Amino acid sequence: MKISLFIPCFIDACYPQVGISMAQVLERLGHQVEYPEDFTCCGQPAFNSGYWDEARAVAEKVLAMYRSAEIIVGVSGSCGAMMTTFYKELFHGTPLEAEANAHAAKCWEFSDFLVTKLGVTDVGAKFPAKVTFHDGCHGLRELGLKKQPRALLAKVKGLELIEMGAAESCCGFGGTFAVKFPMISTAMGEVKCDSALKTNADYIVSCDASCLMHIQGLADRQKKPLRTMHLAEVLAKQ
Amino acid sequence: MSEREPILGRIREALRAAAPKPGLLSGPGQRVPAHEKRPTDFRPWLPAVGESFDERAALFAKNSAELKTDFQLVADRAELQTKLVALAHAEGWKKIATHAGDLTNFAFAALGMPVVRTDSRYDVNELESSDAGITECDALVAQTGSVVVTTRSAGGRALSVLPPHHVVLARRDQLLRDLPAAFAALKRQYGSDYPSMMCLITGPSRTGDIERILVLGAHGPKKLTIFCL
Amino acid sequence: MSTVAQTFKETARRLTRDLRHRELIQNALGKYYVGRDEKKARFQNWQEARQAAAEIKWDAVNHLDKYLEEFVSKLEARGTKVFWASTGQQACDYIVEVAKKRNVRSIVKSKAMTGEEIHLAQALEKSGVEVVETDLGEYIVQLREEPPYHIVFPAMHLTRHEISDLFTKKLGTAPTDNPEELTMIARRTLRKKYCAADMGISGANFAVAETGMISLTTNEGNGRLSTSLPKVHVAVIGIEKVLPTLDDLALFLPMLATAGAAQAVSCYNTFIGGPRQDGESDGPEEFHVVLLDNGRTRLLADAEQRDTLHCIRCGACLNVCPIYKNIGGHTYGTTYMGPIGSVLTPHLRGLKEWKHLSFASSLCGACTEACPVKIDLHHHLLQNRRNAIRCASPWWEKLIFKGFVTLMNHPAFYRLGVKLGWFGQKFHWLVKGTRLDPMYAWTQSREAPPLALHTFKDYWRRKKS
């Protein structure tokens, strides 16, 4: 299968390893991957801040860039939700509505793609560690990611998954919310860190690097012994 | 001045634009296909209830235990009499309140103690100082452990809620399956001439307003006893 | 920034750091989650039930004129006086007038969020009538002279000790840390009030058009007592409360209780269709229904967000909201708090002053998932943000997003930006976490993620060549 990668801006700039891991896993499974190098951002920061016109200006380019793609696989639950659910809303009633819908239908989040579309759960990964899983809200509620990442983790050799309490509650990142209301965002993050710490896991794993960025940043500042890792990185370990 | 026409006018004006149908934006875990017509039969989705009397009675008993309702099946009037007298004794009732009815009359006779009747105008303070209010009912609902009362079946509005102990006398054929059956029964019974108050009572009065800790008897009865004959 | 927004931020800052508050709320709601999941699991199909409830409410709200007329004509046929109020003021004036006419000196009020919305108790007190809240939680917050903390659990923020102290101070009772004894103190005090009151005030959870009845849900029985004993009963109802048929309650009553309070159904669901009828031995001589618009028709006119009027005020969205759980109910400064409050308030009280509520959300969608009538709450928060930006946005923010578009739509700029950022972050430590830090909003409480020297784009280039 020819797969077009979708690498969100902050993963490109801050967490390239996450993107690289996804590309490696897909290639290891025998797929041909390509990447539109001009891709930058899906427009979510503007959309979430109320700047829908600006978001549309960015999103239009994205639609054009992936127009000929057969299948688009992305490595972020949140940006994935943007390209599926929220593009439909963003382009509702505009000439590009049909195209946004067609685009949404081609988009997959990485774990969902592996498990639901390819029917693969064992990617041959090995990672001897205790991990706990944080359900990123957009992945969970907009894309229905719940069983898929867990099915993949279950097949990673040596890995033990310990569920944390309230795994489904928000970590407090929320995009621009994190900087507009840092006090609330931080409090939510603390609650999340506490749940994770109680499991004694070595790593918090998630499908969303943005949640992990927030959790890690908070844990580092508060000197909490927490490490985070994206699911793609876990799956790339051998 | 009542603003009836201006409000209705604003409503009609507002409704000229059509609203999107519900559920279109639901996430995958919550999405179900829209129903073609607005649904009227809720049974397939509500909590399940068995068909037979025994299943209904068992479920009612289970719900009652959870709700802290004292639910007792009694075989006949003789047993009812024994149990009522024992209850009155155990609780130390000195005065009861009740209304006219086949079962309530029997209970009143069996208990033989001072009584406040709420069939016509009565003194609220007398009712308030009664130890128990004994009523009949329209139905029992197995699905939820509820008792259906109305002003007509249960001696007015206050009898079933003001005294500290509410005793319900019901017949087996009144034990219905579920809420849809209960509303259907009310419709059948009263048609277009409904009593001014109908109520679905589910357990004794309760509150959790202090640290979410359950306390019975917040304002209404602290105890609810149901005898099903 | 508006002063209400300022106050919101300041209170939020204080409460989010209050670990005692955090624990109190988490504990209170912890019990709710367990019970709710268990009750939900009893439904044969919760998602179908939600969809059905949403469709029924959609039908009701989108034919509101028809159903309201039906509701009112049925009510009036049995001697109920119906008053239509465009504003809260009109509603208050009418009720004060009724109280005057009937020589009312004391009123027992069962919980009604519409009453809170229009400040009814204050209006009546000003006219010299005593108003006592009878819901235990409402009674407690009334004694404390503060608004409810939650639309279903008004005194959720208080410990038994605080309540005991309050009772000692206001009622002169002996201190106790037993919730049951505390409840009994309130029971004894309020019993006297019920028997003496001349008027009972309630809200309604539903208004059944088919039979002309209000449906009133309480657990404590205060709703029944307030509507049985006094000679006048007044119900204040938002116009959106209609349900087409009596049978619909078979779906809505269990959903309301399950979603809102983790119960199969609430203790007392009371359906009132008029004042005392011929042949009835008790009940009020007069029954007044006040139908309240107060901004609802404005919301109705917004087709995109019309489903907000489906709300049955169950409180489920508050219970699951991580924002609510961290900032608590009073911080909002609104009648309706939590997600539904953040969606509604800008419509009811003005977007300009209240838009901050729509921004104060991580858009996690827990509210939307919890809502029994499927209101698209977090989508509406996004729409409110869009509308807020359209009507007014700070110039500097506009500039930032113009810059954002330029950067993102020109990959070369973007690459350059990332490289410059990488270089710039070398000097970040000089200002990090201080007010001079351009990333202060982030770095005041969190470490910033380092920009990578070799980005994914670099990796891809290398890989290709």
Ligand code: SF4
């Ligand atoms: S918006 Fe939904 S969840 Fe929130 S109070 Fe209203 S009905 Fe309940």
